Amino acid sequence: MADEHTTAPPVLSLRGVTASLGARRVLRGIDLTVGRGEVVALLGANGSGKSTTVRTAVGQVAASGGETELFGTPLRRFRQWWRVGYVPQRSTAAAGVPATVREVVSAGRLARRRLRPLGRGDRAAVHRALELVGLADRAGDSVSALSGGQHQRVLIARALAGDPELLVMDEPLAGVDLLSQSVLADALRAQVARGVSVLLVLHELGPLAPLIDRTVVLHDGRVERVEGTAHLHDQACHPHGDPAAEPTRTGLLT
Numbered sequence: 001m002a003d004e005h006t007t008a009p010p011v012l013s014l015r016g017v018t019a020s021l022g023a024r025r026v027l028r029g030i031d032l033t034v035g036r037g038e039v040v041a042l043l044g045a046n047g048s049g050k051s052t053t054v055r056t057a058v059g060q061v062a063a064s065g066g067e068t069e070l071f072g073t074p075l076r077r078f079r080q081w082w083r084v085g086y087v088p089q090r091s092t093a094a095a096g097v098p099a100t101v102r103e104v105v106s107a108g109r110l111a112r113r114r115l116r117p118l119g120r121g122d123r124a125a126v127h128r129a130l131e132l133v134g135l136a137d138r139a140g141d142s143v144s145a146l147s148g149g150q151h152q153r154v155l156i157a158r159a160l161a162g163d164p165e166l167l168v169m170d171e172p173l174a175g176v177d178l179l180s181q182s183v184l185a186d187a188l189r190a191q192v193a194r195g196v197s198v199l200l201v202l203h204e205l206g207p208l209a210p211l212i213d214r215t216v217v218l219h220d221g222r223v224e225r226v227e228g229t230a231h232l233h234d235q236a237c238h239p240h241g242d243p244a245a246e247p248t249r250t251g252l253l254t
């Protein structure tokens, strides 16, 4: 965990990051770090800036101020994108893309391959990632034939296929059924056990609660509070447990 690596730079660091979308100032000075091997959950009400924060962290939204570093390198100079796996917020738009599940997941290897064709190792990584999300049997199907939750699992497999050191996931469990949530939680647990660091946007900690080291709560484009989660680790929501049990709430939506 982070203690062993106190001299290593954080895998992700945002300092005073500001960003606007259109005329709206969405991020008003975000400070956030993810240490090596750490799992950080970004929480907050709708519109508080969670997606914009992760999109800024991976360079999809241009910051208007502040500093973002990935693996100790300023974002503007960072080129080692194979070290980062990004799962965007669920979108069904990509379901119209005429590609098979295998092709979409193979795209997760591209940053590693540059312009070389995929080799045997790449194909094995793609297959492994599909198995991790429970979709190996759908590899040859068109993504347009998948349900929303299955599509989300394909996007997660695409990120896992690149064997990233940092996973940035925007509501990875949104629209995913309870059984698949627990499959994905297991997949993520295996990644974390390998030392992968994770930043993820969540509304409910749910089955991921035991994995999370820290929660960062946003409010109106700023960090409202940061909390350790040791107290949550006994409260995981088990899909096969008491069906009447309430999932762990962030306290922001209820």
Ligand SMILES: Nc1ncnc2c1ncn2[C@@H]1O[C@H](COP(=O)(O)OP(=O)(O)OP(=O)(O)O)[C@@H](O)[C@H]1O
Pocket (backbone or CB within 6 Å): 021, 022, 023, 024, 026, 044, 045, 046, 047, 048, 049, 050, 051, 052, 053
């Ligand atoms: N393209 C855009 N143009 C202008 N404002 C935008 C745009 N996209 C998002 N916003 C605004 O930015 C703010 C933050 O949006 P963001 O998607 O980061 O919030 P969020 O915390 O991820 O919300 P949710 O929980 O609903 O996903 C919201 O007020 C939203 O209306």
